[in-house]
Structures are given as structure tokens and as C-alpha cells.
Amino acid sequence: TQLLEQSPQFLSIQEGENLTVYCNSSSVFSSLQWYRQEPGEGPVLLVTVVTGGEVKKLKRLTFQFGDARKDSSLHITAAQPGDTGLYLCAGANNQGGKLIFGQGTELSVKP
Amino acid sequence: KAGVTQTPRYLIKTRGQQVTLSCSPISGHRSVSWYQQTPGQGLQFLFEYFSETQRNKGNFPGRFSGRQFSNSRSEMNVSTLELGDSALYLCASSTLDSNNGYTFGSGTRLTVV
Numbered sequence: 001t002q003l004l005e006q007s008p009q010f011l012s013i014q015e016g017e018n019l020t021v022y023c024n025s026s027s028v029f030s031s032l033q034w035y036r037q038e039p040g041e042g043p044v045l046l047v048t049v050v051t052g053g054e055v056k057k058l059k060r061l062t063f064q065f066g067d068a069r070k071d072s073s074l075h076i077t078a079a080q081p082g083d084t085g086l087y088l089c090a091g092a093n094n095q096g097g098k099l100i101f102g103q104g105t106e107l108s109v110k111p
Numbered sequence: 112k113a114g115v116t117q118t119p120r121y122l123i124k125t126r127g128q129q130v131t132l133s134c135s136p137i138s139g140h141r142s143v144s145w146y147q148q149t150p151g152q153g154l155q156f157l158f159e160y161f162s163e164t165q166r167n168k169g170n171f172p173g174r175f176s177g178r179q180f181s182n183s184r185s186e187m188n189v190s191t192l193e194l195g196d197s198a199l200y201l202c203a204s205s206t207l208d209s210n211n212g213y214t215f216g217s218g219t220r221l222t223v224v
Contacts, residue, residue: 031210042201042215092209097144097159098167
């Protein structure tokens with residue numbers, strides 16, 4: 001059974017601080033996808049990383065895929081209250097539309 | 112373009128009843144996946160349909176079933192509802208390549224009493 005361990009589960013920080021969320025597995029994935037979910041809504045895709053060692057930047061968010069395609073990280077620089085939400089990593093393995101999700105990181109950024 | 116539409120948004124059912132949830136994918140997306148989200152288990156894969164065929168199925172009992180129509184719209188059905196089926200049910204659509212990511216609907220909040 002493929003699993004994705006996501007940490008930390010909860011994170012409460014002040015505006016302007018930096019943070020990193022980690023997503024680890026013993027399995028290889030064809031891609032690692034990061035989503036953000038707000039209460040009462042579905043997850044929204046932030047980025048997909050496909051190549052081992054790949055780094056993608058989305059404004060203040062930096063996503064990295066591990067060389068072995070088993071792990072990924074999300075780094076937020078100078079967090080803002082608008083970054084508050086549930087961040088989810090998900091692994092795809094070309095098995096007909098199935099994503100394996102991590103447990104999520106509940107981020108709270110206080111002004 | 113229109114996003115993924117799920118109906119209804121909220122549903123309250125009694126134990127033992129059955130329920131049908133609907134999902135309309137983004138136009139042109141032929142893959143539709145279903146997930147169950149609960150506080151304890153997170154997001155868990157139910158099944159995925161592509162061109163009216165179930166391609167993959169998660170580890171849920173046979174009470175959970177689904178289908179896809181020729182216009183790519185999908186329905187999922189849960190029979191003999193249990194209290195533990197209370198959850199947010201999410202539908203996601205994508206193109207053929209799952210590595211492109213998925214677009215999720217807002218979900219159906221099912222409460223079983």
C-alpha cells in the first residue's frame with residue numbers, strides 16, 4: 001500500500017515568517033501534486049512536479065520534488081494571512097486517475 | 112470555462128437509506144474520480160471512470176458504486192447508509208494524463224443520522 005506522510009500536521013505562525021511542509025513516501029510517484037483547500041470547498045491545484053529534482057516557484061511558494069521521486073516539499077516565504085488553509089500533497093502513479101493524498105497540513109498565519 | 116459541478120451541496124439521510132450524488136466535469140475532461148474526505152482518514156480514493164469505464168477502484172465496500180455517462184457526467188451511489196459514511200464527497204476531473212493535475216468540485220456534504 002502506498003502512503004504519503006505529510007508533516008507537520010498543524011502550523012500556526014506569524015505573518016512574515018517562513019515555513020516548510022514535507023511530504024515523504026517509500027514509494028516512487030510519477031508526479032507529486034500540491035493542493036490548497038479552504039473550508040467548505042474542494043482542493044485547488046497549486047502545482048504539479050514531474051521530474052526528479054524539479055523545483056517550481058509560484059510567487060512566494062517554492063515546490064521541490066526529490067531526486068528519487070519519493071518526496072516533496074513546499075516552502076512559503078514571508079507568509080501572509082491569505083496563505084491560511086489546508087495544504088495537501090498527492091502522489092500520482094499512472095494508475096488510472098488514483099491520487100494518494102497525505103493527511104494535510106493545517107496552516108494558520110496570524111496578522 | 113465552467114468548473115466541476117457537484118450536486119447537491121448538502122444532504123442529510125437516515126441510516127439504511129441510499130443516496131446518489133452527481134458530478135459534471137469540466138468540458139472536454141473524460142476522467143472523473145471520486146474521493147471521500149473525513150477528519151480522521153483524510154482524502155481517500157473511491158473510484159475513477161474514463162469513457163464510461165471504471166479504470167480503478169479504491170478499498171471501499173461494495174455499497175459504494177458509480178457510473179459515468181456518455182457525456183462524461185458521473186454519479187456515485189451509496190446503499191444501506193451507515194453513520195460512518197458521513198463525509199465530504201469530492202469529485203475531480205482531468206484530461207487523460209493524470210500528471211496534469213485534477214480540478215475538484217466543491218463537494219457534497221453527506222450527513223447520516
